[in-house]
Amino acid sequence: MKISTIFYCIRQGLKNIQRNKLFSLASIGTIVACIFLLGMFYSIIINVQHMVAQAEETVCITVFFDEGLTQDQIDEIGNVIRARSEVSKLEYTSAEQAWEAFKTEYFADNPELADGFKDDNPLANSANYQIYLKDISTQPAMVTYLQSVEGIRQVNRSEVVASTLSDFGKMVGYVSAAIIIILLAIAIFLISNTVTIGITVRREEIRIMKLIGATNSFIRAPFVIEGVLIGLIGAIIPIAILYFVYKNSVAYILSQFQIITGAFSFLPMGEVFAVMIPGALIIGAGIGLIGSSITIRKHLRV
Amino acid sequence: MITMENVSKSYTEGSLALNNVSLTIEKGEFVFIVGNSGSGKSTLIKLLLKEIEPTEGRIYVNGRNLNKLTRHKLPYLRRDIGVVFQDFRLLKDRNIYENIAFAQRVIGAPKRKIKTRVPEVLSLVGLSEKYRSFPTELSGGEQQRVAMARALINRPVIMLADEPTGNLDYKNSWEIMKLLEEINNRGTTVLVVTHNREIVDAMQKRVITMQKGVIISDEKRGGYSYEN
Numbered sequence: 001m002k003i004s005t006i007f008y009c010i011r012q013g014l015k016n017i018q019r020n021k022l023f024s025l026a027s028i029g030t031i032v033a034c035i036f037l038l039g040m041f042y043s044i045i046i047n048v049q050h051m052v053a054q055a056e057e058t059v060c061i062t063v064f065f066d067e068g069l070t071q072d073q074i075d076e077i078g079n080v081i082r083a084r085s086e087v088s089k090l091e092y093t094s095a096e097q098a099w100e101a102f103k104t105e106y107f108a109d110n111p112e113l114a115d116g117f118k119d120d121n122p123l124a125n126s127a128n129y130q131i132y133l134k135d136i137s138t139q140p141a142m143v144t145y146l147q148s149v150e151g152i153r154q155v156n157r158s159e160v161v162a163s164t165l166s167d168f169g170k171m172v173g174y175v176s177a178a179i180i181i182i183l184l185a186i187a188i189f190l191i192s193n194t195v196t197i198g199i200t201v202r203r204e205e206i207r208i209m210k211l212i213g214a215t216n217s218f219i220r221a222p223f224v225i226e227g228v229l230i231g232l233i234g235a236i237i238p239i240a241i242l243y244f245v246y247k248n249s250v251a252y253i254l255s256q257f258q259i260i261t262g263a264f265s266f267l268p269m270g271e272v273f274a275v276m277i278p279g280a281l282i283i284g285a286g287i288g289l290i291g292s293s294i295t296i297r298k299h300l301r302v
Numbered sequence: 303m304i305t306m307e308n309v310s311k312s313y314t315e316g317s318l319a320l321n322n323v324s325l326t327i328e329k330g331e332f333v334f335i336v337g338n339s340g341s342g343k344s345t346l347i348k349l350l351l352k353e354i355e356p357t358e359g360r361i362y363v364n365g366r367n368l369n370k371l372t373r374h375k376l377p378y379l380r381r382d383i384g385v386v387f388q389d390f391r392l393l394k395d396r397n398i399y400e401n402i403a404f405a406q407r408v409i410g411a412p413k414r415k416i417k418t419r420v421p422e423v424l425s426l427v428g429l430s431e432k433y434r435s436f437p438t439e440l441s442g443g444e445q446q447r448v449a450m451a452r453a454l455i456n457r458p459v460i461m462l463a464d465e466p467t468g469n470l471d472y473k474n475s476w477e478i479m480k481l482l483e484e485i486n487n488r489g490t491t492v493l494v495v496t497h498n499r500e501i502v503d504a505m506q507k508r509v510i511t512m513q514k515g516v517i518i519s520d521e522k523r524g525g526y527s528y529e530n
Contacts, residue, residue, distance in 0.1 A: 213381035
C-alpha cells in the first residue's frame with residue numbers, strides 16, 4: 001500500500017469514529033474500564049508479589065539440636081542443609097549469641113537482673129540454624145526433611161505466614177484474571193458492534209468501491225484502523241489515570257500506615273509503568289484489531 | 303474483448319436467469335442489450351463484473367478467464383470496466399470533485415495525477431464549472447454525467463451502462479448517449495442495457511435482444527425489435 005493510500009485509510013478510519021460518535025465513545029469507555037482494572041490489578045499483583053518476596057526473605061525455619069552435640073556435629077548438619085537446592089541462606093546462632101540477643105531484648109533496662117545467669121547460660125541448648133528458603137511454598141517438605149535429620153531436636157516454622165502470603169498472591173491473581181477476561185470479551189463485542197454500524201452506514205460507499213476496483217485491503221483498512229484507534233485511545237486514558245492514582249495511593253499509604261512502611265516497600269513507578277504502558281497499548285490495539293477483524297470477516301465479504 | 307461461451311445462470315433450482323448464452327463483443331464495439339424485465343440483462347452485467355458466478359459456461363473479459371479469476375485479482379478486472387447505473391450511485395456527502403477523485407483514490411493513484419485527471423474528465427462530460435457542487439444540487443442528467451466521469455477517470459477498456467437513461471428526460475437521455483458514443487469513438491468498448499426504443503432505433507448500433515434468459519436476436523445495425 002502506498003503512503004498516500006495509508007494516510008487516506010487513516011483519515012477514513014478517523015471519519016468512521018466521528019460519524020459513529022456514540023458507539024465509538026461506548027467502546028472507548030469499555031476499553032478504558034477494562035484496561036484501568038487490568039492496570040490496577042497488575043499494580044496490585046506485582047506489588048503483592050514484591051511484598052511476598054520481601055516477606056519470604058524474613059520467614060525462616062529454625063532448627064535446634066539434641067543436647068550434647070559437639071560444634072563439629074552441628075557444623076556437619078549445617079553443611080548438609082546448606083547443600084540443598086531449596087535453601088537460599090543459612091544462619092547460625094550459638095547459645096551465647098542467643099542469650100546475648102535475649103538479654104538485649106528483655107533485660108535492656110535492668111541488666112543487673114541478667115547478671116545472675118552469668119556462668120549458667122539458661123539458653124544453653126538454644127544454638128540453632130535459621131534456614132531461609134528460595135521459595136516459601138517448599139517449606140512443608142523442608143520441615144519434614146529436617147525432622148528426619150539425626151541430631152535435630154526441634155523444628156520451628158511459621159507455616160501460617162508462609163501459606164497466607166502465597167495464597168493471597170494466588171487469589172488476587174485468579175480474581176483479577178476472571179474480571180479481566182470478562183471485560184476483554186465485552187470490549188471486543190462492543191468494538192465489533194461499532195464497526196458493524198460503520199459498515200452498515202457506509203454500505204453504499206463500499207458497494208461503489210467494490211465496483212470501481214478497490215482492493216480488499218483498501219476497503220477493510222479504514223475499519224481495522226477505526227478499531228485499533230478506539231483500542232489505543234481506550235488504552236492511553238487509563239494509563240494516564242493510573243499514573244496519578246498509583247503515585248498518590250502509594251504516597252497516601254506510606255504517610256498513613258507507617259507499620260507497612262517499616263515492613264514492606266512498594267515498587268517504584270518506573271518499574272511498574274515500564275511494563276504497564278507497552279502492555280496496555282498492545283492490549284488496547286489488540287482488542288481493536290480482534291473486534292474489527294471479526295466483524296469485517298462476517299460483514300465485509302469482498 | 304468480451305466472450306461468453308454457453309453461459310447459464312440459475313439463482314434457484316429449476317429456473318434459469320440465463321440459458322446457454324454465447325456471444326462475442328469485439329474491441330471498440332458499441333452494443334445495445336435490450337429486453338424486458340427478467341430477460342437476463344442485469345444477470346449478464348453482473349456476470350461480466352463477476353458479482354455473481356455462472357452456473358455453467360465460460361466468460362472471458364479483456365483476456366481474463368473469469369471462471370479462474372481469484373478474489374484477489376477481481377479488483378484489477380473491475381478497473382478495466384467502467385460502470386454506470388440508472389440510479390447514478392454517487393456519494394451524496396461528497397462534492398463532484400471528490401466523487402470523481404474517489405475512483406482514483408481507491409486504486410491508489412497519486413495526488414498529482416488525480417489533480418490533472420479530474421478536471422480532464424469533468425471537461426469531457428461538460429461539468430467543469432460544477433466541481434464544487436454536491437450531487438443533490440445537480441439535475442438527473444448532470445448526476446449521470448458525473449457517474450460517467452467517475453467511470454471514465456481510470457481509463458477503462460470497457461464501459462458498461464445499465465439503464466443509464468432510465469431516470470432521465472428525452473434531452474438528457476440523448477446527451478448521455480452522445481457522450482457514450484464519444485467515449486466509444488475514442489476506442490472504449492461500450493455495452494448499454496436499455497429500454498429506450500427511440501434511442502436504440504436512432505443510433506443504429508449492434509443490438510442484442512434477450513428474452514427469458516436467451517438471446518433471441520443479434521443484429522449488427524439493428525433497432526429495438528422486442529415488443530413489450
